[in-house]
Amino acid sequence: MQKFFFNKKLVITLVALIVSFLLITFSIVVRNNRSTPTIIQQIGNEAFGLVDRLVSYPVAAVTSVGSNVSDLLNTYNENKKLKQQVDSLASQKVENQTLEKENKQLKQQLKLNKSLTNYTKITAYVLSRSPSTWENQIVISKGSLSGVTKNSAVVSNKGLVGRVVEVNKSNSKVELITTQNDSSDRFAVQLEVNGEVINGLITDYNSKKNLLVMGQITSKTKIKKNTKVITSGMGGNTPKGLLVGTVASTADDDDGLATKVYIKPAADLTDLSVVTVAKRTD
Amino acid sequence: MKNYNMRYYFPIGLLIFIFLDGSLSNVFAREFFTGGISIESLLVLLWLVMAIFYGEVDRLMLWAFVAGLIFDMYYTGILGIYMIIFPLVVYLNRQVCRFFTSSFLVVLLIYLIDLTLVxxxxxxxxxxxGLANISLADFFVADLGPTLAYNLAWFAILYIPIKNxxxxFS
Structure with a gap:
């Protein structure tokens, strides 16, 4: 017995394991409950963020040269397609402006200053992505100094990307919607079929088919393919009306009671260079 | 006489490889994280293992700990995972390396075992x-296999430059 306790290697191993478990628990508690990480972590992240900028800049530069070459090759075909779209865009823009103006006036008449669709935009670029397989996280270049708050939704130029899980002074971490994390917050989403609004939650992600799974649906209405799915603004942190994706297929849930809807994400979650933090203003 | 420049070069290389991991994961995210497979870029481990076999670096366990800490803090936000794994791997490698004469094949095979362990x-x-909820079989096919292939490819490319x-310098 005496000898057991004086075995130095064993003691060190055990202490290391216990410290490791304590730290893991501690960090999960911090992540779930506090709006910012502890001060030591923040200082570290600040410093590493600076070094990361130095390293990621040349990598980004090399990549952009590569993509420029392939862009050049595609330009002719793309130009042809885009020309057709430009004509319709102009008229749509004018229509949008009038509608926006009208919306504003109507809100004023109702004395409704803030609604679920109001949000401020903070644009940031993506510094790097977590190499760990189990964390679908990216690090972005804006933090609490620019007004980023925890749990804000993050969108790319095409659609919803994820939510902010950790805010430092000048960088923050974003958990992508493709996360497998059991305890992460879910996005409340909705879709509209013939005027009826169907609510649900993003509950899972199928990595083999690259499809999001929308569950917790109570309605039995038949849902058509390619219906647009948007965030519903319920749950408090996400603004309403951010595009999540389009319906790819539907299936019965495992217990047969509810429907599962498979959604093709609108945003390309593997090609992120610039993202926008959508911070709700109400 | 010992070359003391290593004191500065080693940490700089360590930082470059850590952040290169993140940048490469971001740039090649389409290749790394889609189609049911996932590749974990662990260039920092290559740097540590090569330092064990070819470099004379003081306090390597401490540097492995620091590398793990940065990995945890900056990339995942969950402390205590790589922070323990990296020093453990360095310790085991040190125990093993005295039985072998370093050569490309020997280091390759030991690096392979290290990668599997990590x-x-x-x-x-x-x-x-509760972050990883796939079965053990899926882990071998979808994660471990591609990760080994990717990292061994880097090993083949970077072995001679890092060795030189x-x-x-040491």
Whole structure:
């Protein structure tokens, strides 16, 4: 017995394991409950963020040269397609402006200053992505100094990307919607079929088919393919009306009671260079 | 006489490789994280293992700990996973390396075992806290296999440059 306790290697191993478990628990508690990480972590992240900028800049530069070459090759075909779209865009823009103006006036008449669709935009670029397989996280270049708050939704130029899980002074971490994390917050989403609004939650992600799974649906209405799915603004942190994706297929849930809807994400979650933090203003 | 420049070069290389991992994961995210497979870039481990076999670096365990800490803090936000795994791997490698004469094949095989160990322990830790919820069989096929292939490819490319670097400066 005496000898057991004086075995130095064993003691060190055990202490290391216990410290490791304590730290893991501690960090999960911090992540779930506090709006910012502890001060030591923040200082570290600040410093590493600076070094990361130095390293990621040349990598980004090399990549952009590569993509420029392939862009050049595609330009002719793309130009042809885009020309057709430009004509319709102009008229749509004018229509949008009038509608926006009208919306504003109507809100004023109702004395409704803030609604679920109001949000401020903070644009940031993506510094790097977590190499760990189990964390679908990216690090972005804006933090609490620019007004980023925890749990804000993050969108790319095409659609919803994820939510902010950790805010430092000048960088923050974003958990992508493709996360497998059991305890992460879910996005409340909705879709509209013939005027009826169907609510649900993003509950899972199928990595083999690259499809999001929308569950917790109570309605039995038949849902058509390619219906647009948007965030519903319920749950408090996400603004309403951010595009999540389009319906790819539907299936019965495992217990047969509810429907599962498979959604093709609108945003390309593997090609992120610039993202926008959508911070709700109400 | 010992070359003291290593004191500065080693940490700089360590930082470059850590952040290169993140940048490469971001740039090649389409290749790394889609189609049911996932590749974990662990260039920092290559740097540590090469330092054991070819470099004379003081306090390597401490540097492995620091590398793990940065990995945890900056990339995942969950402390205590790589922070323990990296020093463990360095310790085991040190125990093993005196039985072998360093050569390309020997270091390759030991690096292969290291990679397997790191991936498996990280999978274990993450499945305990509910982040990794795939079966063991899926882990071997979808995660470990591609990760080994990717990292060994980097090993083949970087073996000679890093070896020359360490032999020149230490």
């Amino acid at each position: 991936s498996a322990l990280a999978f274990l830790a993450n499945s305990l806290i 670097f360490f032999e020149k």
